[in-house]
Amino acid sequence: MPTPSFEPTRRRPTLHDVAARAGVSKSLVSLALRNSPKVSAASRVAILTAAEELGYRPNRTASSLVQQRTHTIGVHILDLHNPVFAEILDGVHEAARHHEYSTVLVTGNADRQTEKREITRLLESRVEGLILIAHRLSDEDVAEIAAEVPTVVVTWPMEGIAQLDSVSGDDALGMRLGVDHLVALGHERITHLSGGDNRIAHARQAGYEVAMAAHGLAPRIVSGGFTEAAGYTAAREAVGSSAPRPTALVVANDLAAIGALAAMRELGVDVPGGMSIVGYDGMRLLESLDVTTVAQPLADMGRQAADLLIQRINQPGRPSVHSRVATGLVARGSSGPCALASPL
Amino acid sequence: MPTPSFEPTRRRPTLHDVAARAGVSKSLVSLALRNSPKVSAASRVAILTAAEELGYRPNRTASSLVQQRTHTIGVHILDLHNPVFAEILDGVHEAARHHEYSTVLVTGNADRQTEKREITRLLESRVEGLILIAHRLSDEDVAEIAAEVPTVVVTWPMEGIAQLDSVSGDDALGMRLGVDHLVALGHERITHLSGGDNRIAHARQAGYEVAMAAHGLAPRIVSGGFTEAAGYTAAREAVGSSAPRPTALVVANDLAAIGALAAMRELGVDVPGGMSIVGYDGMRLLESLDVTTVAQPLADMGRQAADLLIQRINQPGRPSVHSRVATGLVARGSSGPCALASPL
DNA sequence: ATGAAAGCGCTAACAT
DNA sequence: ATGTTAGCGCTTTCAT
Numbered sequence A, B: 001m002p003t004p005s006f007e008p009t010r011r012r013p014t015l016h017d018v019a020a021r022a023g024v025s026k027s028l029v030s031l032a033l034r035n036s037p038k039v040s041a042a043s044r045v046a047i048l049t050a051a052e053e054l055g056y057r058p059n060r061t062a063s064s065l066v067q068q069r070t071h072t073i074g075v076h077i078l079d080l081h082n083p084v085f086a087e088i089l090d091g092v093h094e095a096a097r098h099h100e101y102s103t104v105l106v107t108g109n110a111d112r113q114t115e116k117r118e119i120t121r122l123l124e125s126r127v128e129g130l131i132l133i134a135h136r137l138s139d140e141d142v143a144e145i146a147a148e149v150p151t152v153v154v155t156w157p158m159e160g161i162a163q164l165d166s167v168s169g170d171d172a173l174g175m176r177l178g179v180d181h182l183v184a185l186g187h188e189r190i191t192h193l194s195g196g197d198n199r200i201a202h203a204r205q206a207g208y209e210v211a212m213a214a215h216g217l218a219p220r221i222v223s224g225g226f227t228e229a230a231g232y233t234a235a236r237e238a239v240g241s242s243a244p245r246p247t248a249l250v251v252a253n254d255l256a257a258i259g260a261l262a263a264m265r266e267l268g269v270d271v272p273g274g275m276s277i278v279g280y281d282g283m284r285l286l287e288s289l290d291v292t293t294v295a296q297p298l299a300d301m302g303r304q305a306a307d308l309l310i311q312r313i314n315q316p317g318r319p320s321v322h323s324r325v326a327t328g329l330v331a332r333g334s335s336g337p338c339a340l341a342s343p344l
Numbered sequence C: 001a002t003g004a005a006a007g008c009g010c011t012a013a014c015a016t
Numbered sequence D: 001a002t003g004t005t006a007g008c009g010c011t012t013t014c015a016t
Helices: A015-022 A026-033 A041-054 A060-067 A083-098 A112-124 A139-148 A171-184 A199-214 A228-240 A254-267 A285-289 A298-314 B015-022 B026-033 B041-054 B060-067 B083-098 B112-124 B139-148 B171-184 B199-214 B228-240 B254-267 B285-289 B298-314
Strands: A072-077 A102-107 A129-133 A151-154 A164-168 A190-193 A220-222 A248-251 A276-281 A292-295 A322-324 A328-330 B072-077 B102-107 B129-133 B151-154 B164-168 B190-193 B220-222 B248-251 B276-281 B292-295 B322-324 B328-330
Touching (some): A072 A112, A072 A298, A083 A298, A102 A112, A102 B102, A129 A298, A171 A190, A171 A248, A171 A292, A171 A328, A190 A199, A190 A228, A228 A248, A248 A254, A254 A276, A254 A285, A285 B254, B015 B041, B026 B041, B072 B298, B083 B129, B112 B139, B164 B298, B171 B190, B171 B199, B190 B199, B199 B220, B228 B248, B248 B254, B254 B285
Parallel strands (some): A072 A102, A164 A322, A190 A248, A248 A276, B072 B102, B190 B220
16 A cells, blocks of 8 residues: 655645546545445546545545534543543543544643633634533633533533533532441541632532531531642641541542542551541542542543533534432542540 | 624624624734734724624634644544553643644544544644654554654654654663662562553563563563553462562553552552562652652653654654653652561 | 536735 | 735535
8 A cells, every 4th residue: 555645845635636536526536435325336446546546635624614514522621630531531432432423632721711722722623512521611601602512511510501511420419428438437527628719629518518517517628629739738737737636538539539648648647547538539540549439420421421412412402401420439448437436 | 791692593603794794804804813913903993893792703624724734733642541641741732832733632542443543533634743642553554644744652762764753761771770679679579560562561571671681580571551450460460370479560550550559458468568569650640659660751751742743843854853751760668678688 | 427616714815 | 904816625506
C-alpha cells in the first residue's frame, strides 16, 4: 500500500482529484465513499482505487459545514487528575459510540475562565450536544449554554432549566450512609473534611450536617478541597486543633481521603485503629488502597448522560430528566470500631 | 444581556444576519469580529452590538474550511485512568495555550482498532499536528500518520521516521536506578513485574535485565501489565511461586505498583519490612501513598512535546528531535533494607 | 446510474 | 474604511 506524503508544496487531494482520476463526477465519488447503493460496482471500484492511490482523506470541516451536522458531542471534564472522571467517561464513550457519535474532550482545569473558553470553542465547533462532567460555571452561564445546545450536567441535579438534563448521585443519602457506618462502629467525634466552596462540596457538607443531627451528634467541619493536597492539609488541621481529637473523618471525596490517609501516616496515627476514614465517590483505585467509601455507579452515570443527551438531540422539546443514581457504602479497611467506645 | 434561544425552527444567526442588522457588509463584520484595526469605531460598535443582540456565534467549521487552518492540535492518550497521562497533559495544555493552539483530546482505551479510528477522526478534522501520549499502533501506522501530519510521540524514542519527533525518559537508566537503589539496600532477589507485551514494557524489562546483570544478579520476571489489577496479579504470582520468595519488586509502572502493594497487604507481607516495592513514572499520587518510584518530569515532557510539535508545524522540514528527559529515583517508604541481609 | 449546479458560513483579494 | 466577489471541500437537489 502506498504512503503518499504531503509536503507543504503539494495540496491534499480532494474529492475533485479523486473524481478526475476515477473518471467520474464529484457527486458520484461522494456517494461511493459513503457506501450509497446507487453506485455501480465498476464505478465503486474505480473510485475506491483512485482514493486509495491518492491517499485521499475526507475533510470533515467541509462536510460538517454543508451537512449542518457534526455527529459530535462535546464533553467537559472538571479535572483530568481525578480518576473518578475517567470512569464516568468510560460510560460516556461507550454510549456515544453505540449511537455513532464522536466525542471531543476538553478540560478547564477547574478554572472558570478556562472552562468558559473551552466550552465556547466547542460551541463554535458546532458540537451537537454538551456533557458537563462537573464544572465551575455560574447558573446563568449554564442556562445560556443549555439554551443554545442540548446539555447534560453530571454530578449534581440542576433543575428548572429548559433543554437541560442531569445525572447525579444523592449526596444527602451518601453522607448519611457514611455517617451511619461510622456511628454503627461506635464513633461520635466524626469530623467532615469539606470539598471547599463549590456546589457539590456544599451538598455533601449539608448531607453530613443532617446526618450528624439525626444521630444527635455535633458536626465538626474542617474546610478542604477535592485534591489529595487539600485532604492532607485539612486532615492535619482536624487532628491538630485544640478540640478533642476526632476518631473518624468523613471526607468530601476519594482523592482528599487519600491525602487524609497520608496525613495520618505522617502523624503516626494508625488507620483504622486510631482514626477511621471514609471517602466519597467510589473510584476503583480505592479498592487497591483498601479505603472505605461512599460509591456511585460512575460508568453508569456517564452512560446515562450520553443517552439522555442523544435523546434530547433527537427530540429537543422533551421534558427535562433529572436522574439520580443509587449510592452505596463500600466498607473496607480504613474504617473500624472506635477505640474509645470499647474500653480495653 | 439577552439570551437568545434557538429552537429547531429558528436558524442560527450568521455573519450575514449580523451584517444586515448592523447595516454593513459581511466582510466588515468579519474584520470587526477579529479586531482588525481597519474598522471605524462607529462600525465596530454597531457590529458588536448587533452580534450580541442576535447571540451570534462564529462557525469554526466554516472558518477552518476557508482558512485551511484549524489552529488545533490533536492529542491521543493511551489511558485516561492512569494519572500519569493527566500530568503529561498539563504540560501539553500549557504550551499549546501559550502558542494559541487549541487541543482536542481523544483516547483509544489502549485498543489498537479504537486508537486508529480516533486518530483518523482527528486527521479528518484537519488537526495541524498530533501528539501521541503512548499508543498501541504499529510502526507502519505511525509512519503513515507522520507522513500526513506533524507528529510527536511521547514516552519512547521513535527514530528514523521523517516529520516525527519524540520525547521520552531513559528506561534503561531508570531501571538501573531502581535496581541500584534496591541493591544498595542489600536486596538480591529482586523480581521485575513487567508491563506486558508492548514497547515501553519491553524497554523497561530490558533495562531491568541489564541492571541485574551489572550486579551479577539473576533476573526474575513475572509478566504483568500497566494497571493496578495486573500489578496485583503479578505480585501474587511473584510471591506465591515455588522459587525462593523475592525480597523486592521493581514494577513496570506506578499503577501496577499500587496493585502490588494491595497484594502484599492481602498476603500479610509487610512493606517494606518483608518486601520492598519500587514503581516507575513518578506520578504525584505516589507521594501521598509514600511509594518509592523512578520519576520522570511528566509535565515537562508534555510541554516539550507541544513545543516540538508547534515548531514543526511552522517548519515542516526541520530534522527530527528525540528528546530524552532526566530520570531520577525518588526514595520513599515502600523500599527499605533487606531483612535477610542484616541478620537480627 | 451519473452529472451539473447550487450553496453551507466564512475569509481574503481586490476594488473603491 | 467599506463593499464585491470568488471560493474553501463537500453534500444535495434536480436533471438526464
